[in-house]
Amino acid sequence: MGKSALITGITGQDGSYLAELLLEKGYLVHGLVRRSSSFSTGRIDHLYKDIHENPGLLLHYGDLTDGQALSNLVLNLEPDEIYNLGAQSHVRVSFDQPVYTLMTDGVGALNVLEAARILNQKKPVRVYQASSSEMYGAVLETPQKESTPFNPQSPYACAKVYAFFQTVNYRRSYDLFACNGILFNHESPRRGETFVTRKITRAATRIKLGLQKKLFLGNLDAKRDWGYAKDYVEAMWLMLQHNQPDDFVIATGNTYSIREFLQMVFSKLELDWQKFVEIDPRYFRPAEVELLLGDPSKAKNSLGWTSKTSLDQLASIMVEHDLELAKREQHNQSFQQ
Amino acid sequence: MRAVITGITGQDGSYLTDLLLAKGYEVHGIVRRSSNLQRPRLDQQVHDHSIYGKRLFLHYSDLTDTTSLRRILNRIVPDEFYHLAGQSHVGLSFEIPESTCELTAMGTLRILEILRDVSPSPRFLHASSREIFGTPVYAPQNEDTPLNPNSPYGAAKAFANQLVKIYRDSLGLFGCNAICYNHESPRRAENFVTRKISIAAASIKLGLQKELVLGSIDSTRDWGCAPEFVEAMWLMLQQPTPKDYILATGKTHSVREFLELAFQHVGLNWQEYYRHDPRFQRPVEPENLRGDASRAMVELGWKPKISLAQLAAMMVDHDLHRLKHSMRQE
Numbered sequence: 307m308g309k310s311a312l313i314t315g316i317t318g319q320d321g322s323y324l325a326e327l328l329l330e331k332g333y334l335v336h337g338l339v340r341r342s343s344s345f346s347t348g349r350i351d352h353l354y355k356d357i358h359e360n361p362g363l364l365l366h367y368g369d370l371t372d373g374q375a376l377s378n379l380v381l382n383l384e385p386d387e388i389y390n391l392g393a394q395s396h397v398r399v400s401f402d403q404p405v406y407t408l409m410t411d412g413v414g415a416l417n418v419l420e421a422a423r424i425l426n427q428k429k430p431v432r433v434y435q436a437s438s439s440e441m442y443g444a445v446l447e448t449p450q451k452e453s454t455p456f457n458p459q460s461p462y463a464c465a466k467v468y469a470f471f472q473t474v475n476y477r478r479s480y481d482l483f484a485c486n487g488i489l490f491n492h493e494s495p496r497r498g499e500t501f502v503t504r505k506i507t508r509a510a511t512r513i514k515l516g517l518q519k520k521l522f523l524g525n526l527d528a529k530r531d532w533g534y535a536k537d538y539v540e541a542m543w544l545m546l547q548h549n550q551p552d553d554f555v556i557a558t559g560n561t562y563s564i565r566e567f568l569q570m571v572f573s574k575l576e577l578d579w580q581k582f583v584e585i586d587p588r589y590f591r592p593a594e595v596e597l598l599l600g601d602p603s604k605a606k607n608s609l610g611w612t613s614k615t616s617l618d619q620l621a622s623i624m625v626e627h628d629l630e631l632a633k634r635e636q637h638n639q640s641f642q643q
Numbered sequence: 644m645r646a647v648i649t650g651i652t653g654q655d656g657s658y659l660t661d662l663l664l665a666k667g668y669e670v671h672g673i674v675r676r677s678s679n680l681q682r683p684r685l686d687q688q689v690h691d692h693s694i695y696g697k698r699l700f701l702h703y704s705d706l707t708d709t710t711s712l713r714r715i716l717n718r719i720v721p722d723e724f725y726h727l728a729g730q731s732h733v734g735l736s737f738e739i740p741e742s743t744c745e746l747t748a749m750g751t752l753r754i755l756e757i758l759r760d761v762s763p764s765p766r767f768l769h770a771s772s773r774e775i776f777g778t779p780v781y782a783p784q785n786e787d788t789p790l791n792p793n794s795p796y797g798a799a800k801a802f803a804n805q806l807v808k809i810y811r812d813s814l815g816l817f818g819c820n821a822i823c824y825n826h827e828s829p830r831r832a833e834n835f836v837t838r839k840i841s842i843a844a845a846s847i848k849l850g851l852q853k854e855l856v857l858g859s860i861d862s863t864r865d866w867g868c869a870p871e872f873v874e875a876m877w878l879m880l881q882q883p884t885p886k887d888y889i890l891a892t893g894k895t896h897s898v899r900e901f902l903e904l905a906f907q908h909v910g911l912n913w914q915e916y917y918r919h920d921p922r923f924q925r926p927v928e929p930e931n932l933r934g935d936a937s938r939a940m941v942e943l944g945w946k947p948k949i950s951l952a953q954l955a956a957m958m959v960d961h962d963l964h965r966l967k968h969s970m971r972q973e
Contacts, residue, residue, distance in 0.1 A: 375742065
């Protein structure tokens, strides 16, 4: 029998790519989804449609803050691997909703670990915890590696640090195969539209087609190490196939400013970004993380993983996708008129 | 006038938003953060630049997150507060009882506690549910019918319903329960039975679907039309004294009848496409649910006008239009 996995956050960017990867590898994939009266499965609908030919994907209602329902589910499904990708993942929003962010990203991760701990007494289970480069915050050294101390700068990052240490703690105390993937920014056409890279590619392509006039942004000087989400989910899987549980930085090793990304995207569309971008102070974070640059050497040496897609290639992938969306929108407008 | 709506992205919230905007209100909606920016029911209003950011505002929060709710309310100081949010799927409440109670019962209590400290305190409407009667002691039910819930959702709503009463009687809150019987519309979520049927009728008509799988089709419901229900909610907060009101049509129909109406509308015989699957059956089916809305009719001058046949036609037409449009795109 093939392996099975439970993915929290399966409706998100990483969850949807990971589900694709695991289905290709022949896994039975279970996903945890929050109940909502508005359907939230846009990123995995293409996987779900084939349910009759490919009954490899099953969705279950739940919530990371509902520990009992989660434990019941894990004990019922007995997955070989659990990927905890569910979270309130927006850093700026975490300043408005600090308590909710900690409950979901911190206590939620603990609920997953607790469920795994119980299952692990019956049957071995491996856990992946989605940690984040935001934990380095006001960075104490550059580039950041596994030994770099955390210095979080947002409620989101504080919650992720809590989850990180609990994961290490469960590994040491209960002999649980639990890994932290410290992922630097990773983008894709499936990135949420409130995140800066996607906001830029959506706006640039809509501007190109005359659907939008201006793009409002916050700090253009922040520098990030941006990779392609599709490459990064491969690293998650590799961590759980490794001979021992460990923590890994997953990054490209290159850093670019938001300004440089803007330049890259707009020039692909033969536009001058300076004519369209305006600064809106509302988008500034109360405390900014200025420079993130990861050192992925450990992942390369131990897992044989490297980032395959350059930022320029990634920008092309996103622009191409969003241009298609914008064209469809244009078509819809003419249909409605 | 300024109103806050929880559950603004849902069926009732979106119709209430339309209504209040038409009446000149400034509307503030509370939304959960999700990486899927899907608010199809609000799309039209949100994309209208003369409305969004000027008379309609969305704020991120969650019914479990007291501090952010309090901060938002202190900033807005609303005249009216419509609490429509909750884990509203009865069948699912058996799978996720804890989070259902956390959101539906505790979520309501948290809001009541915050409103206690807001000055001046807004008029408050709680979207209660006929599920509080569960297996009712008698039919039709009115505002004095004893509560007898038979699902985790019903129990959570009963708790919330009673707390609103307590805050009204003991603490002087202008709080009302709108005890709503089923109310449907083209904006009903796709996993509720009426919408499942209207989508199936339209899809089968267009050759996109072959059969329709349902649980018990003998169960009966008192089905109204959502836009009419939100009108009554608004009326409740315009009265001189706060009270609870039953909102219902007073007529019951079976799922079978709805099936027949929906399929008839597109000239199909439902029996050729229907398949029974006991998995869709609830652990306990509510029975004998029929609401007596006399108080709302007399005191609010409210009267549901849309028949079930009209409602079914409206829903099927909407789904036909939507599906044809997406077929044309492909």
